[in-house]
Amino acid sequence: MFPFIFEWMWDMSHVVFMGGLWYALTIIGLGMTYCILKAAVDTAQGKGSHHHE
């Protein structure tokens, strides 16, 4: 899973497979980080608090 695990090999299969995996994980991670950070900023700016029912 990581290049530092002893059985890792820098071959096509590993690069393609793990490349795809880390690519997906990065997108998910960045997407979530963006949402959380933006929500924090929005909240600090007072957005959403006027939202009464």
Added chain:
Amino acid sequence: MDSALIPKGVRRCSIGQFALFVGVVGVVLLWGVFAMLLCWIKGLNQTNMNDYYGFALWIWADLAVIALGGGAFFTGFLRYIIGKDELKNIINYAVLIGFICYSSALLILAIDIGQPLRGWFIFWHANVHSMLTEVAFCLSCYFGVLTIEYLPLILENRQLDKVPFFHNLSHNLHEVMAVFAATGAFLSFFHQGSLGGVAGVLFGRPFAYREGIFIWPWTFFLFTWSAAACGPCFTIMITRLTEKITRKTLVKQNVVELLAKISGWMLLTYTIAKIIDTWYWAAVSAPAGGFWLMDFYSNNPLYGPWILITEVLICGALPACILITKSGRKNPFTLMIAAVLAVIGVSLNRWVMVLQVMAVPVMSFDKWVMYSPSWQEVATTILPVAYGVILIAISHRYLPIFPQERELNPIEN
């Protein structure tokens, strides 16, 4: 009592009735949990699996729920990538059903492996040539995506939404949902396919083995395709069932019909592909391995040609024909029949690709071996169903799952 938690402008049953319902289902859940603990504590000798049936009921259940959960990724794909906007009225429910299916699949896998504490080896020591590795990775990642898709729904609960941070978070999540949906579709394409690949690559088992392109056997594509076709049918089926139980219309007919229509065309094309695959396998691949088609369907008490006919024609071609005709979709009864048949069809396909693969003897002096699950296996397989029912009940009660509910069921005064 819990009215402060219930979305505004909708009617829900009394808390007592709700508690009774959850309580009854909860008993079933506990039974499943008990069996699960037995399997973990005492080991897999609690099952009726054996050295001929290394894969059995659980793996079937796993493949089946993942196929049925396919409604989430495909509806998401249609809604966010293709831009079928009406589907926003059913996507929440599709996501919830998908979430239940995938969490169940992961749980079943955790019970199924002989050394659950070593489950992480599949990631750590990953063999990138194994279809199961691909399944494990994409499945876990996609479950993460589903959780992210389900999260804004939870945050929209009336009380949680009052917290500004949660309100903003759910708003932001909605905004970038297309990115998550696209990632989910990408991951789903691969894990649905790899689940097909699990059987398709077994070149020692002529019943399962299929040719293909590059590293992917044909079953790879057939599985993705059938999940995209039948997953939405399951979403429709559960939606209708929910409407029956809650005695309310929750999703407008045109939304369901749109999904049904797309599903129908997917199912039709899938069935054609499946027939071609079956023909090629029967005429070329299997004889090359030394088997006639009928060798797989005779000399045993269960697996006969009926299974092929049921899967491909009765539960494939027939529902496809119903769903692609306008009158078939418009009539709630035939629509429901078609959805149920498609669900049975895909489940049967997964059964065949797991259980029949194990049953067919390969060595000429070997024999057919039949299997029936132990109660522990059955209970642990029902466990996710009970869990799903409870999660749906709670979600429906407290979260705005169906955007059209208020409009369709106006409350007087």
Added chain:
Amino acid sequence: MKKEHSKAKKYGMVIDLDKCTGCGACMVACMAENNVPFKKDESNKLDSITWLRVFKLTNGKSFPDADTCYLPRPCMHCEGEHGHAPCVSVCPATATDYSHETGIVSQIYTRCFGCRYCMAACPYHARYFNWWDPVWPEGMEKLLNPNVSVRMRGVVEKCSFCFHRYQAAKEKAYYEGRQELEEDEYQTACTQACPAGAITFGDLNNPKHAVYELKKDKNAFRLLERLGTNPKVYYISTRKWVRQAGDNYLEGYETEGKVKKHR
């Protein structure tokens, strides 16, 4: 890690089915050598572990043409195509591996997490799952082979061609300053136990080893050759029906012993 001087080996077996009497000595030797666990009640063969299992084959005819053959089936240590044995390529955790140095398919018990995918992949049913933790009768744990680790519940095991014997022989040779092993330095327990001398074991690549010639016998065949598993266990029988039982033959598709499709 290839050693400079020693050529790649391909250990394999040739079993003469005309000599095998079905006595089962090989099975017993294997169980004892490899600390194979057993149950109190062994009547259900579907979940008992037999690394080496003797199958009974009959020609299905009645007297006077009735004939029986006993066929010992260890793990075939399939080579597949370039070491892609059916079971090796599917293991998600790399817990089973094809050694290009010896041709032996290993099983790493401490890494196997018991998904049983390899069992589904093996058409010979050579793989067994530990449904229980091993329980030895009082005192028997003192008689276990110290060179072979016992396995815990929840993992898969199978015949290793007595790999620990290979390791021991290699160590000894190394100590004596040799690179190569003599044929008799590394033999499996079953080979040595067979009173009929039906099993021959050695390096299929080495012309000095008996198996080298035996595998070319005109009556030699392998099980399910046509699937492309490329096994390293050969069988010999002068009886045609026995040879034919080794694979599935369809009329008009294959003739005996010829492999059309090799994946």
